[in-house]
Each structure stands twice: as structure tokens, then as C-alpha cells.
Amino acid sequence: MKSTLTVAHYLKENAELLANKIVDDIIKKFGFQVSEEDINQAIIVYAEFLSFLSESIDCEEGSVPEQLLKWSRENGEKTAAKHNRISDILIRYPDTRMVFADFILNVSAEFGLSTEDVILILKRVHHMLDVSINETVLAFERKSEEILEKTKTELRELSTPVVPIENGLAVLPLIGTIDADRTEHLMNNVLPKIPELQIERLIMDFSGIVDIDSEVASHIFNIYRVLGLLGIDVLVTGLRPELAISAVSEGIDFSSIKTFANVKQAISAINK
Known part of the structure; x- marks a missing residue:
């Protein structure tokens, strides 16, 4: 219990600094360019992600930070509005998971967490990433349907x-x-x-x-x-x-x- 509380305090106090490192590691794994705007937004989101993770370590599983949900929805909507593919976003998640897994394992080793504690934290991380993916896809589908309906209406007017x-x-x-x-x-x-x-x-x-x-x-x-x-x-x-x-x-x-x-x-x- 003492070790997990120490980790929780560490994540909360260093959320922004750690988020910068995580985003940098994620981008290094990508085989494509990421805009400065997306990088800065990701740092903000992952800083809140870590802060929320610190608070949820000893709480019941299930909650997700609102900023992460908002960011996920905006990603989905922005991708649909640009007529890009949802796979352009989803392709980033495997590398993101790997970076977070490595990060948690390194932190756990540094603070001497038990295997049970490591598994608990990893479950929280993967749960939040899964919810993020779901929100992104749902927002993408809603926006795509909205654009399609608007296009159909315009075509009906023209035809x-x-x-x-x-x-x-x-x-x-x-x-x-x-x-x-x-x-x-x-x-x-x-x-x-x-x-x-x-x-x-x-x-x-x-x-x-x-x-x-x-x-x-x-x-x-x-x-x-x-x-x-x-x-x-x-x-x-x-x-x-x-x-x-x-x-x-x-x-x-x-x-x-x-x-x-x-x-x-x-x-x-x-x-x-």
C-alpha cells in the first residue's frame, strides 16, 4: 500500500514532466510526422491522464478523465471532418500502449511495486486507453454520418x-x-x-x-x-x-x- 501511494504521489507531482517524456517516446515509435499542435495537446492530455491515474490507483476501476474523453472525441471528429480514415488514429494506439507499459514497468521497478500492484496499474492504463479508442471511433462515426447527411441534403437540393x-x-x-x-x-x-x-x-x-x-x-x-x-x-x-x-x-x-x-x-x- 505504501509503495503504491508513493507512486501515486510521484505521478501527480511530476505529471507534466513525465507526459513530455511519454509523448516523446511515443512519437519516436511512429513512422510519420506529428504536428506541433498535436504534440502539445497530447502532452496536456497525458499529464491529466497521469494525474488521474495517480488518484485512481487505490480507487475502484472504471472512471476516465474528462479531458481524455474530450480529446478522444475531438480527434475522431477532426479526422472525419478532414475526410481521413479512422485507421490514421488507431494505428497510433499499439505504440502508445507499449510506451505506457514500459513506463509503468520502469516506475514499478524503481519504487519496488509488487506484481499485483503492477498488474493493477497496467489494467487502469489499458482501460483508459480502451475507452479513449471507443470514444474516438464513436465520435468519428457520428461526425461522418453528419457530414454524409449534409452532403446528401446538398445533393438533393442540387439535383x-x-x-x-x-x-x-x-x-x-x-x-x-x-x-x-x-x-x-x-x-x-x-x-x-x-x-x-x-x-x-x-x-x-x-x-x-x-x-x-x-x-x-x-x-x-x-x-x-x-x-x-x-x-x-x-x-x-x-x-x-x-x-x-x-x-x-x-x-x-x-x-x-x-x-x-x-x-x-x-x-x-x-x-x-
Whole structure:
């Protein structure tokens, strides 16, 4: 007990100095450059790490310093924001573990700790590093999903523009793959804006659609019906045979739909 308390006091009193040595030893093992900012931040984190370790030596296992958790999350988020791989961070942990293990063994030998005490301290160190890895990966995944969702939203905005052609006439080009998310975006964000643009006629152009299933085909033609209820004359262009077959299989009646081969033909028909 006396030996572990002595070690705890040593770690706490020399946390910053020891952290500098640990970070220096870790970096020497890396086969890549580490920025000065990352080095300084690591020293701060590991100084708190050692200080916390000193307090937890004779306490119940399970807690982790808040600074370590914050640093781990920030590492994960920063890596995701730069579109780097999570492996860029995880590759550092084996060397970090080895340096910490050597450090603990050296300190334990210096202060004459028992094997049981050494194992206890190593368990605390590895527990905190494991929690750090978990927090880093979870933060990376959350940030990556956030970036992906933002990108998808931006793409939906770009891929479903209402393009004015002349007074009262506009084109809604449907581009790419139409899925449930795109359909929901059309219903909730595009359709409500069309009456505000004082559009009397709208050309829905399907020529840029890559793929569409029967369920989404049904939703798309529901959009056609909604526009009709709003008093907007809708013309359909670029309807390929396979898309028409999907629509028919859903029981959609084409008899009332004005269809043209392309946008140019539709505009010519309007101006006759």
C-alpha cells in the first residue's frame, strides 16, 4: 500500500514532466510526422491522464478523465471532418500502449511495486486507453454520418431544381437515382415552392433518371397529381419505356398525362 501511494504521489507531482517524456517516446515509435499542435495537446492530455491515474490507483476501476474523453472525441471528429480514415488514429494506439507499459514497468521497478500492484496499474492504463479508442471511433462515426447527411441534403437540393424557362413556365429536371429520400424532399421542399414562383405550366423531365423502382414511381406520379390539384398544368418528358412499365404496374393511368419525347418538343407544343 505504501509503495503504491508513493507512486501515486510521484505521478501527480511530476505529471507534466513525465507526459513530455511519454509523448516523446511515443512519437519516436511512429513512422510519420506529428504536428506541433498535436504534440502539445497530447502532452496536456497525458499529464491529466497521469494525474488521474495517480488518484485512481487505490480507487475502484472504471472512471476516465474528462479531458481524455474530450480529446478522444475531438480527434475522431477532426479526422472525419478532414475526410481521413479512422485507421490514421488507431494505428497510433499499439505504440502508445507499449510506451505506457514500459513506463509503468520502469516506475514499478524503481519504487519496488509488487506484481499485483503492477498488474493493477497496467489494467487502469489499458482501460483508459480502451475507452479513449471507443470514444474516438464513436465520435468519428457520428461526425461522418453528419457530414454524409449534409452532403446528401446538398445533393438533393442540387439535383431537384425548378428552372424557370419563361413567364409561367418552368422545368423540373429529375436527375440521378430517385429513392424514398429524394421523393420526400420533392414533396416537402420542392412542391411548396412551385406556386410561389407563379408557375402555370411545369415540365417534369425524367430523361436524367438513372434508376427508379415501382414504389418510387408511384410517389413521383402522386407529385404529378398534387401539382394538378394546385392548378398547375404538368407535362412529362423523357419517360423511358422501363419507367413507363413501372408506372403502369402501379396502376397509373397515362391517358390524362401529356407526355413528350424531350423538353424541346414540350415547349414547342406549348407555344403553338
